[in-house]
Amino acid sequence: MTRGFSSLSRWIVFFAVICLLIGFGPGSAPAAEKVIKIGTLFPLTGPVASAGQRCQAAVQTAVEIINNRHPGIKVPLAKQAGIMNGYKIVLVHADSQGKPDVGKAEAERLFNQEGVWAIIGSYNSSVSKPASLVAERMKRIFMCGASSSAALTKRNLNFFFRLAPTDETESIEFVDALQWMNKKKNARIKTIGVIYENTEFGKHAAEEAKKAAAHGGFRVVADVPFSPGATNLNSEVQTLKKSNPDAVFGAVLGADYSLWVRTMKQSNWLPKAALNYCSGYQDPVIMKQLGGDAEYFMGATAYSPQFAGLMPAVAQVEKIFKTKTGGVPFDGDSIQEAVAMLVLAQAIDKAGSLDPDKVAKTLHANTWESPLSLGGKVAFQKGGQNKLAKSILTQIQKNEYKRIYPEKMSDSTIVLPMRPWAKR
Amino acid sequence: METFLQVLIDGMLSGMVYALVAAGLCLIWGVMDVINFAHGEYLMIAMYVSYWLGFLANVDPVVSIVASGAFIFILGALTYKLIIHYTIGKPPLAALLATFGLAMLLKNLCLNRFSPNFLILSDTWLGDKTFQLGNLIFPAPQLAAAILSLVVVGLVYAVISSTRFGWAVQATAMDRDAAELMGINTERVYILIFGIGGACVGIAGGIMPSYLSVHPEVGSLFGLIAFICVAMGGFGSIPGAFLAGILVGVVESVAGFYIAPVFKYIAVFGLYLAVVFLRPKGIFGW
Incomplete structure (x- = not known):
């Protein structure tokens, strides 16, 4: 018996070490109770994975700015910690693999099992299309930073918002x-x-x-x-x-x-x-x-480091972004995802509510300050296209x-x- | 005419690379009746070996083929010893699922260690070079890969058909029990076959970073095409797999150019279905 227990212990220690080595440790649970779960859905594997990973890092950067005070950063919400009197954003990440079927299934999982309040994604237009339909059916907001297919905003969805210029x-x-x-x-x-x-x-x-x-x-x-x-x-x-x-x-x-x-x-x-x-x-x-x-x-x-003179607010934000990408700066796609997160947070804060319908109406009704956008501002037309998008x-x-x-x-x-x- | 010849050359050069990848798969399949689903991942790992040697030690892929070939030889032998060995005598599905699991393991290991980012090796000896014959262009890396393919597949075929080891392999493939009664160490044969099969794809993967970017998904389509070449050529027939590889490359190129680029894989898979339907044992199968 003792021998058996000792052998079992050895196996437990072995698996614990393996899990730690390959990074399958338990995730850190958010300490704050007032949290808003936001899902990110990007191609983290597959041929466009590097772009997807940068998009995810951009959303993480925006969340870091929203959740903590950053007086030196000149973007909305940077000077306060959290939104709606102390709510913090918590991200739940998903990998679309750049495949529409996987993206749709992951969007459903994010809403149904992870309980996210909204999704930001999905880089590939082919993924954004079915994934945003899942959000629309559930009357949840889908913020789309970089997908460029004009067809996405011609569907007249109520809960879909796209930041980037279209093709x-x-x-x-x-x-x-x-x-x-x-x-x-x-x-x-x-x-x-x-x-x-x-x-x-x-x-x-x-x-x-x-x-x-x-x-x-x-x-x-x-x-x-x-x-x-x-x-x-x-x-x-x-x-x-x-x-x-x-x-x-x-x-x-x-x-x-x-x-x-x-x-x-x-x-x-x-x-x-x-x-x-x-x-x-x-x-x-x-x-x-x-x-x-x-x-x-x-x-x-929409952005490159050579645009610094046109968009001076980016520099401080980019410093945080680079810590997540091993020094790679923003590009025209990833920066749109940061903007998507920041604009969504502004809208929740302004609406003062977590009712998706109310926040969607707030998003439509206002023009949003966006120093990370080439146009400087963001405003959505019917269908969710940012009518001030520039490149x-x-x-x-x-x-x-x-x-x-x-x-x-x-x-x-x-x-x-x-x-x-x-x-x- | 000139355009047609260029399209043909492009197709043949691609096809010979497919043939080299397929030769290893064919060898394993022919001798052991094992479909190695991790074959595409072997290719991907060989490309990483070549890439990192180039990036860290400035070794050109032309030289790295030795290291990547040796590395995948060892990986292949280990695959047999640690996985396939335990599936011998079990239902064929056991080995198939085991190699599928191995493929997932290798792919995710590379995703975890190297990230999904694609890596490009710049300034290789062959990367930028082309040879011109009149107006016909032969890209140097693909040409080198094609020559390698010819040499390696020829060598493997010669070893299998005319050496004592090759006869032992053939005997083992025909009847393992009878081969053992004749004094052949079939376990050793299996280890070497998995190793040599791996080395073939390792050499192909070693040269590829000269012209292709490296990422964890890069082997998937090559693995699938290799499977098609083996099935079309005839299970276990190395010359069959070689010719089927060239045929696949040419069909892909000609259909892509003369019908529509998006049609090229449709033509390849359509041809595969036609061959399997009309001659299930493959063109050179027996």
């Missing part, structure tokens, strides 16, 4: 920029190719691109969808190369973005201009890893996101056409 507004911005390049830079861009992942985000971005291109007088000569996570993008790039469009619009996320860029280099082909939606282009880690190959690509950007067209030059369009906000001259691979 519809970005497509119009891209076409405006091309017209500006033709007029001011004599670019002679007439044809466009579209490469996009075959998902809710990619397909919708491509639709908007084609619509905006037709409206702007450009001809779409290549329409190239691809399966995300492909082993190669050879035929996709060969299709683009054969059509040889003057400009390419890309909706290519994560690891696929670097594969796309590298395959274009191997095929020794580039358009005059490559403009990207919220995608791998905006990921500072990819930019760093691609090195010189990332140069001269362009994209819509700037940037181009990577010497490993920095340089502002190039609109011209009045630019800090650098556009390099056009993109410098050929052999001359870099």
Whole structure:
């Protein structure tokens, strides 16, 4: 018996040590009783996991500011501790894996089992779509920071709010920029190719691109969808190369973005201009890893560290964010998730109630101070789109996101056409 | 014509990499009747070995293939000794589920240790280089991987078909009990087969960071395609798996270019279904 007990004890100690080593210890329970549980739903694994993890870190950063006093930070709620006379936000994290079915199931779990009051997520438009329908059915708020599919806010949901500019507004911005390049830079861009992942985000971005291109007088000569996570993008790039469009619009996320860029280099082909939606282009880690190959690509950007002069309040917040990301700064997507959390907290505080209906109406009825947004303010129209969302067209030059369009906000001259691979 | 040749070259180069990944799976399957679901994860770990050697010690993937091959050889042998060994003689589902569990373990271990971030190895010897023949472009990393594939698969085939060890392997595959009665140490054969099967995919994974980013999910699709190559080529047929790999690569490339890029995997899986339907034993199966 003693021997058996001793053996059992050894096993218990062994498993306890293993659990501690791999981090499966018991979670720290919130000490405060007045808590509001908010769920986060991002792709923490899968090909766009690095972006998802930064989005989660951004929400954590916002919660740290909301729950504690930060007199030095110039964003709403920073000067007080908690909201609604002492309520603290507690986050419950979930991993969508970037998959719509998993995201929907996780949204249901967050509401039904974890008892969260609202959800912030989900980066991938394809996940935000079903997950936000779960929230709508339960009459709970779904704050969406970065998903860009315009279709999300055309559903006229009552509890869905999206901060980022849509692929519809970005497509119009891209076409405006091309017209500006033709007029001011004599670019002679007439044809466009579209490469996009075959998902809710990619397909919708491509639709908007084609619509905006037709409206702007450009001809779409290549329409190239691809399966995300492909082993190669050879035929996709060969299709683009054969059509040889003057400009390419890309909706290519994560690891696929670097594969796309590298395959274009191997095929020794580039358009005059490559403009990207919220995608791998905006990921500072990819930019760093691609090195010189990332140069001269362009994209819509809501934030990059080079925007510090335009958004001075970000610097202090970014210091907290960097402690959670190993020094990686905010990007255009992650900062939107921080804004989503901050605006939701402001709305709860202003409504003075945890009735989701009342808070949703408060969100709709007010204009919110948002020093972390390029527009400085946030206001939602019917359907939940932030009508004050803005982005700037940037181009990577010497490993920095340089502002190039609109011209009045630019800090650098556009390099056009993109410098050929052999001359870099 | 030039475009068609380029598409064909791209397809063949991709296909030869699939073939190398499939060769290891085919060997294990052919000799032991075990479907190694962790094969894609072996590839992923080999890519990590190569990446970290490149990142920390500045070793190029061309050299790292030795280390990644050896590492996965040991991992394969350990997989047999610690897991598969205990499923021998049990229902076939036992080994299948065991390797599925191993795949989950390896993937989540890498997620935990290396994070899901994708890692790109810059400034490799081959990464930026291409060879041109007229207007036809041969990307150097894929070309190197294809040559490796040819050499390694050829070597494995030669060893299996014309050495004493190879005959022992064939005998073990045909009838383990009879092989043991002939004095063959079948346990040793199994360990080595799992090791060699792992080494094949380890070598493929070793060269891949020259042109592909590394992340915990990277092996999944390669593992699936390897399975298709083995099933199409004929269970246990190394030349069959090799040719099926090339066929898959070419079909993927041609369908992707001439029908639609999004159609390429539909064409591959459609071809697989057609082959399995018309000839369930595979093209070279017996």
